[in-house]
Amino acid sequence: MEEFAALIDALVYTRSRNEKLRLIAAYLQATPDPDRGWALAALSDGLDFPAVKSSTIRNLLKDRIDPVLWTLSRDFVGDTAETASLLWPAPQEPPSPPSVSETVELLSAMNRKSVVKELPKLLDRLDSSGRYALLKLATGGMRIGVSSRLAKTAFAQSFDVSVEDVEEYWHGLTPPYADLFAWAADGAAPPDIENLPTFRPFMLAHPLEETVVDLGDYAAEWKWDGIRVQLVRAGGETRLFSRSGDDISATFPELLGVLPMNAVLDGELLVRGNVQGGEAGGAASFNALQQRLGRKTVSKKMLKDYPAFVRLYDVLLLEGEDLRPLPWEQRRGRLEALASRLPASHFDISSVVEATDFEHLSQIREGSREDAIEGLMLKRKDSPYIAGRRVGYWYKWKRDPLLVDCVLMYAQRGSGKRSSFFSDYTFGCWDGDPDEGADLLPVGKAYSGFTDEELKKLDRHVRGNTVNRFGPVRETDKSLVFEVAFDSVHESKRHKSGLAMRFPRIHRIRWDKPPHEADRIEALRALIAD
Amino acid sequence: MAAPFSWIKPEPHGIYIPPADCWVDPSRAVDNALVTHGHADHARGGHGQTVATPETLAIMELRYRTGAEDDAGEIPHKAVPIEYGETIRLKGGVDATYIPAGHVLGSAQILLEHAGERVIVTGDYKRRADPTCPPFEVTACDIFITEATFGLPVFEHPPIEEEMRKLLDRLAAHPDRCVLVGAYALGKAQRVIAELRAAGHHQPIYLHGAMEKMCRLYEEHGVDLGELRLVADAKKGDLRGAIVISPPSALNDRWSRRLPEPITAMASGWMRVRQRARQRNVELPLVISDHADWSELTRTIREVDAQENWITHGREDALLRWCQLHQRRAKALALVGYEDEDD
Numbered sequence: 001m002e003e004f005a006a007l008i009d010a011l012v013y014t015r016s017r018n019e020k021l022r023l024i025a026a027y028l029q030a031t032p033d034p035d036r037g038w039a040l041a042a043l044s045d046g047l048d049f050p051a052v053k054s055s056t057i058r059n060l061l062k063d064r065i066d067p068v069l070w071t072l073s074r075d076f077v078g079d080t081a082e083t084a085s086l087l088w089p090a091p092q093e094p095p096s097p098p099s100v101s102e103t104v105e106l107l108s109a110m111n112r113k114s115v116v117k118e119l120p121k122l123l124d125r126l127d128s129s130g131r132y133a134l135l136k137l138a139t140g141g142m143r144i145g146v147s148s149r150l151a152k153t154a155f156a157q158s159f160d161v162s163v164e165d166v167e168e169y170w171h172g173l174t175p176p177y178a179d180l181f182a183w184a185a186d187g188a189a190p191p192d193i194e195n196l197p198t199f200r201p202f203m204l205a206h207p208l209e210e211t212v213v214d215l216g217d218y219a220a221e222w223k224w225d226g227i228r229v230q231l232v233r234a235g236g237e238t239r240l241f242s243r244s245g246d247d248i249s250a251t252f253p254e255l256l257g258v259l260p261m262n263a264v265l266d267g268e269l270l271v272r273g274n275v276q277g278g279e280a281g282g283a284a285s286f287n288a289l290q291q292r293l294g295r296k297t298v299s300k301k302m303l304k305d306y307p308a309f310v311r312l313y314d315v316l317l318l319e320g321e322d323l324r325p326l327p328w329e330q331r332r333g334r335l336e337a338l339a340s341r342l343p344a345s346h347f348d349i350s351s352v353v354e355a356t357d358f359e360h361l362s363q364i365r366e367g368s369r370e371d372a373i374e375g376l377m378l379k380r381k382d383s384p385y386i387a388g389r390r391v392g393y394w395y396k397w398k399r400d401p402l403l404v405d406c407v408l409m410y411a412q413r414g415s416g417k418r419s420s421f422f423s424d425y426t427f428g429c430w431d432g433d434p435d436e437g438a439d440l441l442p443v444g445k446a447y448s449g450f451t452d453e454e455l456k457k458l459d460r461h462v463r464g465n466t467v468n469r470f471g472p473v474r475e476t477d478k479s480l481v482f483e484v485a486f487d488s489v490h491e492s493k494r495h496k497s498g499l500a501m502r503f504p505r506i507h508r509i510r511w512d513k514p515p516h517e518a519d520r521i522e523a524l525r526a527l528i529a530d
Numbered sequence: 531m532a533a534p535f536s537w538i539k540p541e542p543h544g545i546y547i548p549p550a551d552c553w554v555d556p557s558r559a560v561d562n563a564l565v566t567h568g569h570a571d572h573a574r575g576g577h578g579q580t581v582a583t584p585e586t587l588a589i590m591e592l593r594y595r596t597g598a599e600d601d602a603g604e605i606p607h608k609a610v611p612i613e614y615g616e617t618i619r620l621k622g623g624v625d626a627t628y629i630p631a632g633h634v635l636g637s638a639q640i641l642l643e644h645a646g647e648r649v650i651v652t653g654d655y656k657r658r659a660d661p662t663c664p665p666f667e668v669t670a671c672d673i674f675i676t677e678a679t680f681g682l683p684v685f686e687h688p689p690i691e692e693e694m695r696k697l698l699d700r701l702a703a704h705p706d707r708c709v710l711v712g713a714y715a716l717g718k719a720q721r722v723i724a725e726l727r728a729a730g731h732h733q734p735i736y737l738h739g740a741m742e743k744m745c746r747l748y749e750e751h752g753v754d755l756g757e758l759r760l761v762a763d764a765k766k767g768d769l770r771g772a773i774v775i776s777p778p779s780a781l782n783d784r785w786s787r788r789l790p791e792p793i794t795a796m797a798s799g800w801m802r803v804r805q806r807a808r809q810r811n812v813e814l815p816l817v818i819s820d821h822a823d824w825s826e827l828t829r830t831i832r833e834v835d836a837q838e839n840w841i842t843h844g845r846e847d848a849l850l851r852w853c854q855l856h857q858r859r860a861k862a863l864a865l866v867g868y869e870d871e872d873d
Contacts, residue, residue, distance in 0.1 A: 013808070076685055076845065086802070420806070
């Protein structure tokens with residue numbers, strides 16, 4: 001655990017990407033199996049120990065130090081694991097750190113009851129850095145500036161294999177990745193994933209921004225407002241994956257028995273309705289889909305009221321054949337030919353948008369808001385299907401955002417890089433005429449869209465204009481106007497204003513604008529599309 | 531008879547003493563000021579008269595040219611030097627005694643006495659040994675007005691020898707690079723240099739131009755800093771394997787590009803928190819502070835054992851909570867203008 005803790009500390013304090021790669025690679029080369037496999041898992045996807053949650057750590061600490069002092073400390077540090085590692089009382093005995101695999105073993109054996117006794121014992125065996133590494137590893141999600149991709153790249157570099165191959169095998173394997181190390185480090189045969197229903201990394205798009213493309217080279221498709229999914233059938237099993245590779249099969253059981261052949265398909269998950277693209281569009285709004293997301297069990301009523309289907313964009317693998325190296329045009333042909341073999345109840349194909357030229361396409365995009373569609377996709381007709389975001393192949397061209405002027409009401413401290421800065425803002429609109437005594441009602445929350453410099457100024461504004469404190473939340477004097485950009489707005493029972501925005505972000509900070517000139521709730525309500 | 535302690539009034543801009551018409555560390559210009567130490571948030575320019583230790587007055591003179599003549603050839607500012615342990619009688623029967631605070635060169639706690647009542651204003655202080663100034667002296671009083679910059683239990687400053695070892699080990703491991711240490715120009719920089727010398731590092735130490743005058747001032751007051759050179763006068767080759775000291779603001783500035791692959795370090799109590807170091811792009815955090823850490827703050831409150839503790843700038847909520855848990859009377863003062871960004 002000492003080496004792992006030293007690696008984590010070194011990564012925290014390293015800026016350069018190359019240096020991070022070097023540090024991880026050196027660790028992976030010097031560390032035996034299975035320790036290095038667990039470490040790689042912790043750095044990439046994160047490990048999950050159901051018995052150890054942030055709240056577990058919080059409760060352990062609150063038994064040992066005054067709860068108020070704990071909360072003030074946690075609020076300042078901005079990270080539960082780090083606060084706990086600093087506040088844990090120094091043990092009497094000298095440290096006797098366990099290995100990474102012993103740590104994983106002990107953590108896996110804990111349950112909600114035993115964790116209260118067992119986790120303290122483990123913490124007592126470590127110094128402050130070790131405790132930090134342990135708690136980060138135990139709660140998953142290190143947040144130390146190392147992405148999953150970076151960890152895999154370091155693995156690839158350290159054993160001189162291609163990162164694309166690593167990505168390809170990755171999702172078919174589980175920690176501590178013995179087969180992966182055997183292949184990359186010891187020259188064993190590559191892991192066999194052909195007969196496993198595993199996730200294949202998505203091909204992603206860049207925003208189009210100022211680029212103009214020639215429609216002779218690019219095809220346009222709608223960018224539907226659902227969630228991007230991959231449906232995989234192999235080895236007699238079907239699974240549904242989200243964009244990040246999470247297995248969401250259990251949430252959409254109706255899609256698990258309807259794919260008649262072995263295949264890997266890329267599409268948009270939607271529910272039936274008549275909002276997106278009107279009657280002919282056949283899909284409901286994102287808001288309707290949201291009723292189905294994140295559920296572990298699904299009621300019959302849910303299945304009946306919000307029936308899900310997949311609108312297909314692409315085909316990656318089909319009956320043992322890897323189609324990914326083929327140009328998009330050919331894959332599209334294969335996809336269209338496949339349509340007749342798929343049940344229309346659960347599949348259709350995202351149509352190609354025909355436009356005479358770019359200008360015409362631009363007009364079509366303008367109309368996408370009425371159709372409640374997110375925008376357009378532009379795909380190079382000769383593009384192979386490549387994992388990740390490659391310049392020049394695919395572009396997303398979202399419709400322009402909506403804008404509304406809101407007043408800053410509350411601010412909360414951020415975490416990670418923004419720890420101790422007030423960086424999460426709740427803002428509101430007027431429920432009537434502000435000059436006649438109307439009140440502000442919260443309509444949304446945003447924590448992006450500003451630069452680091454602006455963040456410093458906003459932080460100062462919050463500190464200097466606080467009128468009330470509620471734990472980590474500051475109420476401000478409502479003197480600052482934000483121009484907020486968002487993609488759409490919907491009815492919502494969760495908020496007092498009855499409205500919820502999608503993807504709200506700070507578009508501009510209106511230091512100049514008096515708050516009574518901000519928008520009213522009615523103005524926002526008028527923008528509801530469904 | 532006046533109500534107890536009615537002669538001392540915490541105001542947003544400092545501690546005011548009505549019978550003496552005098553302020554302690556006011557954050558704006560006043561006629562009569564008592565100043566604890568030379569940091570800019572405690573010692574502002576433009577006062578009519580300043581009572582402070584000779585070292586603090588010298589620092590203020592350097593920073594604000596307080597000794598400059600006006601158009602009529604007069605020096606409008608009156609500097610009143612007072613040595614440690616000395617008492618000065620102010621108007622209205624108020625006595626002020628300056629006692630070492632152990633924070634930086636010239637730093638003092640001010641003991642104020644009136645009608646048999648004793649109040650101490652600490653300014654900033656620490657309890658660790660510091661080769662650049664005499665140590666904090668625990669002094670009995672009725673009201674103890676303490677700072678709380680590091681007033682959270684997560685702040686425990688490690689022994690400075692450990693931090694010096696970290697710095698020298700890193701330097702030795704990279705003989706072709708330099709270690710650039712961000713350190714506050716008054717106090718921290720000189721303490722780090724003096725501690726490096728004590729740890730056996732006798733090579734020349736290179737300075738950012740903004741540190742030079744303050745280092746010279748320390749030397750004039752008898753603090754030996756060894757051989758100091760300016761980065762501006764050095765060739766790039768000279769800086770390989772050397773320690774360079776700059777103000778924290780210059781760490782990520784264009785200025786540092788002239789250095790040979792600098793390893794960015796920062797000497798500050800905030801470096802105890804990883805994310806604070808990351809926010810400043812610090813690769814080598816050195817937990818070194820001239821302020822009391824949590825243990826020192828709570829130990830000092832216990833040792834001084836005043837009837838009442840008033841807590842000024844910093845994490846006052848947590849220290850207030852500690853006082854409450856330990857049955858000590860305390861309140862937080864809402865003073866404006868104190869900063870703790872770089873220390």
